[in-house]
Amino acid sequence: MRVLYFAWLQSKIQKDEEEVTPPAAVKSVGQLADWLQTLSPGHAAVFSERARLRAAVNQTFASWETPLSPTDEVAFFPPVTGG
Template identity: 55%
Template sequence: MKILYFAWVRQRIGLAEEEVSPPAEVRDVAGLVAWLATRGPGHATAFADPRQVRAAVNQDFAPPDAPVAPGDEVAFFPPVTGG
């Protein structure tokens, strides 16, 4: 699974992207966020409040209950505001 990080999420994690192999019990975006938060202090900081992070799975906006699978591309970024 390819994970992409943008804006302050990237800054906190210290990576723009990474390849990961989450355990089988990770089946949705929320589970992926919870698992990623355990990967180190930068990840824990970035995902400390999952409500502050948005996701896209295979370039489509995805809610926390959206399924994820091996081979997917998942991007994480802060909420976008207009103005």
């Protein structure tokens, strides 16, 4: 599964993307966030601030309940500020 990070998440996690293989029990965006949170102190810092985060699955806005499959592209980022 490909996971992308944007804005301040990149400096905390020190990556802008990574390829991950979460356990089979990870079936939703929220469960993926719970699992990513255990990977490093940077991940923990980012995913402990869940209220400040938004997500997209396959380039479409998603919720924490959105289901996942292993080939999905998942992105995490702060609320957008375009325009």
